[in-house]
Amino acid sequence: MTAAAPAPAPFDGKAFVKKLSTAPGVYRMIGADDNALYVGKAGALRNRVSSYFNATPKSARIMSMLSQTVRMEVTVTRTEAEALILENQLIKSLKPRYNVLLRDDKSYPYVLMTNEAWPRIAMHRGPRAVPGRYFGPYASVGAVRDTLNLMHKLFRLRSCEDSVFRNRSRPCLQHQIGRCSAPCVGLVPARDYAESVRRAGLLLDGRSDELTDELGRDMEAASVRLDFEDAARLRDLITAIRTLQARQYVDGRAADLDVLAVAMQGVSACVLLLAFRDGRNLGTRAFFPKTNGSDSPEEVLTAFISQYYGEQTPPREIVLDRDLPDRELFEQAFSASGERRVQIKSNVRGERAGYVDMARRNAELSLGTELTSHAAQLARAESLRDLLRMPALPQRIECFDISHTMGEATVASCVVFDAEGPVRGQYRRYNITGITEGDDYAAMNQAIARRFRRAVEENGVMPDILLIDGGAGQVAQARAALAELGVEGLLLVGVAKGPARRPGDEELLLPDGRVERPGAQSPALQLVQQVRDEAHRFAITGHRGRRQKTRNSSRLEDIPGIGPRRRASLLKHFGGLGGLKAAGIEEISRVEGVNAALAERIYAALHGLDAPAEPSVAPNTLPKAQAAGSKKAGNGPAGAAETAPDRKRSEG
Numbered sequence: 001m002t003a004a005a006p007a008p009a010p011f012d013g014k015a016f017v018k019k020l021s022t023a024p025g026v027y028r029m030i031g032a033d034d035n036a037l038y039v040g041k042a043g044a045l046r047n048r049v050s051s052y053f054n055a056t057p058k059s060a061r062i063m064s065m066l067s068q069t070v071r072m073e074v075t076v077t078r079t080e081a082e083a084l085i086l087e088n089q090l091i092k093s094l095k096p097r098y099n100v101l102l103r104d105d106k107s108y109p110y111v112l113m114t115n116e117a118w119p120r121i122a123m124h125r126g127p128r129a130v131p132g133r134y135f136g137p138y139a140s141v142g143a144v145r146d147t148l149n150l151m152h153k154l155f156r157l158r159s160c161e162d163s164v165f166r167n168r169s170r171p172c173l174q175h176q177i178g179r180c181s182a183p184c185v186g187l188v189p190a191r192d193y194a195e196s197v198r199r200a201g202l203l204l205d206g207r208s209d210e211l212t213d214e215l216g217r218d219m220e221a222a223s224v225r226l227d228f229e230d231a232a233r234l235r236d237l238i239t240a241i242r243t244l245q246a247r248q249y250v251d252g253r254a255a256d257l258d259v260l261a262v263a264m265q266g267v268s269a270c271v272l273l274l275a276f277r278d279g280r281n282l283g284t285r286a287f288f289p290k291t292n293g294s295d296s297p298e299e300v301l302t303a304f305i306s307q308y309y310g311e312q313t314p315p316r317e318i319v320l321d322r323d324l325p326d327r328e329l330f331e332q333a334f335s336a337s338g339e340r341r342v343q344i345k346s347n348v349r350g351e352r353a354g355y356v357d358m359a360r361r362n363a364e365l366s367l368g369t370e371l372t373s374h375a376a377q378l379a380r381a382e383s384l385r386d387l388l389r390m391p392a393l394p395q396r397i398e399c400f401d402i403s404h405t406m407g408e409a410t411v412a413s414c415v416v417f418d419a420e421g422p423v424r425g426q427y428r429r430y431n432i433t434g435i436t437e438g439d440d441y442a443a444m445n446q447a448i449a450r451r452f453r454r455a456v457e458e459n460g461v462m463p464d465i466l467l468i469d470g471g472a473g474q475v476a477q478a479r480a481a482l483a484e485l486g487v488e489g490l491l492l493v494g495v496a497k498g499p500a501r502r503p504g505d506e507e508l509l510l511p512d513g514r515v516e517r518p519g520a521q522s523p524a525l526q527l528v529q530q531v532r533d534e535a536h537r538f539a540i541t542g543h544r545g546r547r548q549k550t551r552n553s554s555r556l557e558d559i560p561g562i563g564p565r566r567r568a569s570l571l572k573h574f575g576g577l578g579g580l581k582a583a584g585i586e587e588i589s590r591v592e593g594v595n596a597a598l599a600e601r602i603y604a605a606l607h608g609l610d611a612p613a614e615p616s617v618a619p620n621t622l623p624k625a626q627a628a629g630s631k632k633a634g635n636g637p638a639g640a641a642e643t644a645p646d647r648k649r650s651e652g
Contacts, residue, residue: 011069013053020046024083025076026090029069029098036094037065041087043080043329061293065098081333084326088310091303100269100303101290109144110136111151111204117190118165118183119197121148121157135204136282137312143282147204152179154203154237155196160184203241205313212238257317259352261359262301263367267291268374269300270367273308274359277315284359286366302326309334320346321356377421380527387508387516387524388465388491395419399467399495399531400447400478403539407437409547412447413539416463417531429542441477444470448481456485464491469532471496475509495532503529556580559605566593570602581606 022044029038042048052058052066077083091099112124114132123144128134138144151157158165158180160172165184174180181188181196202211215238222231259274269291275282287308289300302324314334323346324330334342348356381393397417404410410432416423430450435442454460468478475494482490491511498505504520508528518525556567556577573591574580580588580602589599603609 011066011071013049013066013069013072016072017046017050017053020049020074021076022046023076024078024080025074026083026086027075028073028090028094028096029065030071030073031068031097032070036090036096037068038096038098039087039090039094041080041083043083045074045076049074061098064293080329081336084306084329084333085310085337088306091307092310098292100292100294100300102287102304102307109138109141110134111138111144111147113157113197113201113204116162118158118193120159120162120165121151121200122159123148133201137285138282151200151204154241155200156181156188157193157196157200158183208241212241215241256315257319257352258315259319259355259359260301260305261321261356261363262297262304263360263363264295264297264300265367265371267293267295268367268371269297270363270370271301271304272359272363272366274355274362275315284362286363286370288367288370298322298324305330314342316340316342318342318344319348319352319356320344321360322346374420377527378419380523380530381419383523384465384527387518387522388493388510390464390491393419394464396461396463397465397467397531398451398463399469399535400444400451401469401532401535401539402432402440402443402447402474403536403543404432404438404443405543405547407439409543410435410437410443411539411542411546412443413535413542414447414451415531415535415538417534422534427538429538431546440470441473444468444474445477445481448478449485452482452485452487456487462487462490466490466492467528467531467535468492468494469535470494472509493528495528506532556602556605559601561598561601566591569593 024041024043025045026039026041027045027049028036031037040048049072052062058066075086077086091101095101110124110128111121112130112132112134113119113121114130116132119132123141124130124134135147136144138147148159152159152174156179159174160168168184171182171185171187172180175182175187181193183190183193199211199215202208202214215234219231219234219238222228222234257276259276261272263270263272269289271287271289273285273287275285287304289304291300294300301320301322305318305324309330314337318330320327324344327344327346331342331344334344345352378393384390385393395418399415399417401413402410403413412430412432414428414430416426428451430447432443432446435446455462466478468474471494475492479492482488482492493511494509496507496509498507498517504525505517506525506529508516508518508525510516556562556570562570569591570580570588571577574583585596585599585603588594588602589596594602
């Protein structure tokens with residue numbers, strides 16, 4: 001009989017502390033599963049860590065954390081400011097169980113200035129996957145649109161997508177109304193456009209005083225060289241910026257500040273941010289950090305400041321509704337990283353005190369609304385548990401949906417909900433390939449197989465409820481895919497439209513063969529609808545993106561031997577892809593840089609023919625049938641005459 005493995009010895013914190021130095025650094029408490037339980041910083045490691053193991057009474061949360069700690073790790077830093085930065089990085093990467101965590105929310109809008117030869121400025125949501133500079137985040141879409149409107153008026157930067165920008169042949173309406181300098185058709189020199197981009201960046205960074213001083217010097221220089229037209233343009237630009245500043249002053253000067261207030265009920269917290277940039281009120285944003293059992297407003301606010309400004313550039317002034325013990329450390333770290341002095345204040349008077357009071361009241365209201373919403377979410381989950389006869393509340397719900405247009409660009413979506421709502425970081429999309437176009441059953445089978453094959457191979461997480469947006473056919477395909485993988489015990493539920501096909505008439509197809517029609521008033525069905533609608537939205541978004549990518553790509557890019565220069569020459573010669581497709585091999589070969597062999601490959605690719613391995617015709621010759629067609633039509637295969645619309649049609 002094999003003896004059980006001995007339990008690990010409890011962690012001896014006092015012995016560990018004796019080995020520590022008094023240098024600044026970061027400490028990590030590690031559990032039995034080698035996952036981090038807590039990450040903290042210290043100005044003196046020995047002093048801070050020893051406080052966990054002295055006789056001072058501690059909260060139940062701290063005692064629970066210490067009882068699970070099997071070892072500790074430390075990293076020594078040169079300064080306490082470096083320890084603050086490292087702590088923030090480790091919290092974000094390790095997500096320790098007992099740290100206060102700022103939930104990542106990618107739904108807030110930013111102003112994006114792309115990193116291109118001719119940068120564009122536009123609104124952006126979601127992950128920062130597009131190379132460029134991001135300004136914000138802004139509290140609302142309206143604030144972003146106001147900012148963009150200002151940028152277009154003052155600096156005339158383009159806003160069009162790259163697919164439009166590359167294919168313009170004349171200025172668009174934005175240029176005609178004075179909101180774009182038309183770089184697409186070369187009406188502005190690259191140097192002047194780059195200068196406008198740089199100046200727009202200064203204004204978006206809240207450095208309007210520096211910008212107006214620079215513009216004033218340029219205006220005087222233009223006057224000296226008698227370039228009065230340029231001087232007048234700069235004068236008007238300075239006047240517009242000064243007018244903006246005069247309209248939006250706070251407390252007698254242009255404010256660049258954030259106001260933060262925290263509200264708590266038990267272990268639920270809300271941090272409200274009221275932001276001003278260059279005197280412009282950007283509105284408020286409410287954050288709901290995951291406190292992991294902490295009931296200290298100071299701890300929540302400290303964690304928020306550390307993690308939030310670890311990613312966002314801090315303003316010159318941060319006003320808090322309470323003082324923090326690490327205030328001076330934050331000032332030092334933020335000033336060093338931002339290369340400008342950052343002040344953090346708590347006891348303020350005058351207009352700033354009014355902003356603090358407004359932020360505090362809004363934090364309390366937002367927290368109350370969130371708790372009410374959470375209670376409603378819990379009631380819906382309880383109703384679904386009772387409807388499906390589950391022994392406990394569902395902790396993870398996944399839903400699959402399929403989206404396509406007549407079989408084109410089929411995309412499957414998988415969305416995830418937990419007890420608190422959507423978990424957007426775990427959403428997945430699957431590009432469906434290798435099936436008959438429009439076969440939703442095969443698409444569902446492939447998506448389910450891809451999702452759960454990896455879970456089986458890597459012992460991944462499984463949902464408590466698996467929702468399938470569809471009827472009996474889709475559910476059967478999902479069940480077949482799970483059976484092939486050997487996945488058992490999943491509660492598989494189909495969500496089918498009812499006979500009337502109206503919201504609220506949905507039918508739930510249960511594993512035991514029952515068909516439930518809970519009705520529009522059922523909290524259980526409301527939760528199912530919420531999850532199903534989110535899966536539908538996510539699938540449609542992915543399908544549209546995939547379809548648009550296909551529309552914007554040129555078939556010329558897939559032909560060997562066609563680079564950007566030849567592609568541009570071909571499109572310019574024939575006036576677009578339509579004119580090129582209507583042309584014959586002989587005409588294509590007349591384009592500079594295109595020989596007969598390449599012309600044949602182009603013709604074959606555009607008409608779905610097998611490309612020849614070697615040139616089958618001599619240069620400047622055509623098969624007799626095609627030559628006859630060329631005589632009739634003038635420019636291509638028999639009967640394929642080039643029309644005026646074809647000549648004007650742009651690529652795609």
